[in-house]
Amino acid sequence: MHPSSLHYPQARRDKTVDVYFGTRVPAPYQWMENMKSPALHRWVQAENRLTNAYLAKIPVRAWIRRRLTQLTNYAKETTPVQVAGSRIFFRRNSGLQNQSVLYVQDAPTSKPRILIDPNKLSPNGSVALADFEPSPDGKYLAYALSKGGSDWETVHVMNVATGKTLPDAVRWVKFSNISWTNGDNGFFYSRYPKPPKNDRINDAVVNQALYFHSLGTPQRDDKLIYRRPDLPRWIIEGQVSENGHYLFVTLVNGTSTRNELYVANLGNPRRPDVTARLRPLYTKNDAEYAFVGVLGRTVYLQTTLDAPRGRIVAADLRNPAPAHWRTVVPQGKGVIQGAALAAGQLLVDAEVVATSRLRLYDLNGKKLRAVSLPTLGTVTSVSARMDSPVIYYGFTSFLYPERIYRYEVRDGTTTTVFKPKVNFNAAPYEVRQVFYDSKDGTRVPMFIVSARGVKLDGHNPTILYGYGGFDITITPYFNPMLPVWLELGGIYAVPNIRGGGVYGQKWHRAGMLGNKQNVFNDFAWAAKYLIKSGYTSTPHLGIQGYSNGGLLTGASITERPNLFGAAYIGHGVLDMLRYQDFSGGALWAPEYGLSSNPKAFKWLYAYSPLQNVKPGTCYPPTLITTSWDDDRVVPMHEFKFTAAMQHAQACANPILLHTTGATSHIYMPLDKQIAQSADVWGFEAYNLGIKQVPAALLKSTAPSAAH
Numbered sequence: 001m002h003p004s005s006l007h008y009p010q011a012r013r014d015k016t017v018d019v020y021f022g023t024r025v026p027a028p029y030q031w032m033e034n035m036k037s038p039a040l041h042r043w044v045q046a047e048n049r050l051t052n053a054y055l056a057k058i059p060v061r062a063w064i065r066r067r068l069t070q071l072t073n074y075a076k077e078t079t080p081v082q083v084a085g086s087r088i089f090f091r092r093n094s095g096l097q098n099q100s101v102l103y104v105q106d107a108p109t110s111k112p113r114i115l116i117d118p119n120k121l122s123p124n125g126s127v128a129l130a131d132f133e134p135s136p137d138g139k140y141l142a143y144a145l146s147k148g149g150s151d152w153e154t155v156h157v158m159n160v161a162t163g164k165t166l167p168d169a170v171r172w173v174k175f176s177n178i179s180w181t182n183g184d185n186g187f188f189y190s191r192y193p194k195p196p197k198n199d200r201i202n203d204a205v206v207n208q209a210l211y212f213h214s215l216g217t218p219q220r221d222d223k224l225i226y227r228r229p230d231l232p233r234w235i236i237e238g239q240v241s242e243n244g245h246y247l248f249v250t251l252v253n254g255t256s257t258r259n260e261l262y263v264a265n266l267g268n269p270r271r272p273d274v275t276a277r278l279r280p281l282y283t284k285n286d287a288e289y290a291f292v293g294v295l296g297r298t299v300y301l302q303t304t305l306d307a308p309r310g311r312i313v314a315a316d317l318r319n320p321a322p323a324h325w326r327t328v329v330p331q332g333k334g335v336i337q338g339a340a341l342a343a344g345q346l347l348v349d350a351e352v353v354a355t356s357r358l359r360l361y362d363l364n365g366k367k368l369r370a371v372s373l374p375t376l377g378t379v380t381s382v383s384a385r386m387d388s389p390v391i392y393y394g395f396t397s398f399l400y401p402e403r404i405y406r407y408e409v410r411d412g413t414t415t416t417v418f419k420p421k422v423n424f425n426a427a428p429y430e431v432r433q434v435f436y437d438s439k440d441g442t443r444v445p446m447f448i449v450s451a452r453g454v455k456l457d458g459h460n461p462t463i464l465y466g467y468g469g470f471d472i473t474i475t476p477y478f479n480p481m482l483p484v485w486l487e488l489g490g491i492y493a494v495p496n497i498r499g500g501g502v503y504g505q506k507w508h509r510a511g512m513l514g515n516k517q518n519v520f521n522d523f524a525w526a527a528k529y530l531i532k533s534g535y536t537s538t539p540h541l542g543i544q545g546y547s548n549g550g551l552l553t554g555a556s557i558t559e560r561p562n563l564f565g566a567a568y569i570g571h572g573v574l575d576m577l578r579y580q581d582f583s584g585g586a587l588w589a590p591e592y593g594l595s596s597n598p599k600a601f602k603w604l605y606a607y608s609p610l611q612n613v614k615p616g617t618c619y620p621p622t623l624i625t626t627s628w629d630d631d632r633v634v635p636m637h638e639f640k641f642t643a644a645m646q647h648a649q650a651c652a653n654p655i656l657l658h659t660t661g662a663t664s665h666i667y668m669p670l671d672k673q674i675a676q677s678a679d680v681w682g683f684e685a686y687n688l689g690i691k692q693v694p695a696a697l698l699k700s701t702a703p704s705a706a707h
Helices: 038-056 059-072 481-487 505-509 517-532 548-559 585-592 598-607 636-648 670-687 695-700
Strands: 017-020 023-026 088-093 101-105 113-116 127-134 140-147 153-159 164-173 186-191 209-214 223-227 235-240 246-252 259-265 279-282 289-295 298-303 311-316 326-329 335-342 345-352 355-361 367-371 378-383 390-397 400-408 414-418 429-437 443-451 462-465 491-495 541-546 566-570 622-627 655-660
Touching (some): 059 670, 223 235, 311 335, 355 378, 443 481, 443 517, 462 517, 481 491, 491 517, 517 541, 541 548, 622 670
Parallel strands (some): 462 491, 462 541, 566 622
Antiparallel strands (some): 127 140, 235 246, 298 311, 378 390, 429 443
16 A cells, blocks of 8 residues: 555556666666557546646645736836847737737837737647747848747748738758848758657757758758758757858757857858858867857957856957957956947856846957946846947846846946836845855855845745756746745745856856766755755755756755655656657757766766655655656656656655646746646645645735735
8 A cells, every 4th residue: 555645546667677888777667758658648647637636725826826827917028139220029928928929119219019929829829939030121020930839940931011921931940040141031040850740759859950041932942051960969050140241150069068160251241142161160169169240350259268257259260260369358257148249349248156247348358337237136138239329138136027128338328118017015025145065065156035034943935946057057037936935935045056157167067977966965055054044944945946957856856855845846857867869858968978878877877866766765745747748858757757756655745747738848828837836836835834825915915905
């Protein structure tokens, strides 16, 4: 008899065993990799019924959903995209629209008009507006649609003046940008061969190639620009310079932070030679070489060569070797996130311990001034052009919803373009940044968001959120769920653990490949800091992670099941021995390593969540989510891990799985986002000790009191 009061659906276990370099690894749930299996579908349906029944009995869940809906219902806008001339393009959401609507504004003083309302593309929000790119003069718009938010996209073209969609359709696009030529001739894009019809989720993606699509022609006539059959897992991307003279092509090994860079002279920008010969610039794959802009024959690059936190250099295209570079902005205290040529100057976006700084330099590297930011927080995006006198940027923080600003480069003045109005008073709350020692003594920064003067009595329900990989820094950002959690008396903590990029490439490399255990240790020691400091205690401490962060939370509970009071694993990478065999999984090999390598197998096997589930262990209450349509981290990870955890669980703590459809790894309609957030936070709130919503809070947030 299972010790839990929950009766888990029975998942078949077979005797499959994989052998890695003499090590026998049982794989009793490998059959779950077959997404067509009727038995799998029956099991997932039964898991959903169990999860839904459990969640329905959580008293705080309905209030969380109602309050989250209230706090999400405010207008939101994105940073405008500039083109040559006066047009700008941006997205706007009136509040609770499932997807933001794409607008165009023909001039700064003209009334915005709708170009694409993706909410009208499908009744359930399953067709996503995944991307858009206007032509350099704003005459045309290329936009990408995906079904269920899949990474597979189809690119269409619209005449901006008339709003009419043209016959052009470019399919099997994945992990690609769109880059137009200056004469509106067409655009460069990257695509894969057509996948097998019956397995477009799991099928491994290989052999991406760069193409050029001529406007008004069928895709079969698109010109092949560049491919590397000798490097089938590498990503290829093309970018046309603002002046239209050059095509820069980046070649990168999956998710690596190092790349190769090539250039082609397109000649006349109005009549470009799109098949011009590509010339290699940097091919050692030893650093980042990111194109910033070009003036004449001088190309400006963002690079980590001899600068793990980044620097900006100028190179002569006739003699581009690093020995001849001119350093424009040297490596500094902050980590450079991006740069752009703006009105004859150089704009640099850097982060100092996970908080943004925007600075302007002249093209010789003289610092002109800093762009004043409202508080410590995050520059979400920047829109700048060499031929535009203005810069647009978005800014947010934990308690500061994203605002959009317009900066006049000439006189340094800033005006607010868009300011949201949120039904939340941030005054009683504060954001602190603390530093703690990890297991090996490494100092790690962490944000803590809480009520001012919070009692350090160890009883505060606390969520610890982490990521820890791919050079990604978790910076302050506003999520409407955070005020809900704070109002419930909760604390929210975000450590910038190794594997991320808070201190540059050295910090990243200290948490990848054979150093991955540092990531899990940093996260655990963040938990210990919160407990030791009195913020919370194990029964009141929940953890959350998504994607690579789901790997983090999965490994955290399998390594230290007694440290946490509850856990959420969202679309996590959980089978580290077989992740590379499905969809785009092999693209992560530079970060994780491959189990086909004997050295990498040892470290992967040591921490892989699936292979480290131990029968007879009491694991904390855990909620696991995925989607049938996630073609990035395919759902077999969650299926196998859930089955293993339920089989092993030695106490009454619930292990629950929820699987959706018509959503993906990075896309979910807003109504489903709200519902899932209420499920996740309600589950953790309940298991961390919040059994009821205080009566005073119920009264103050009642619908009549919220307006």
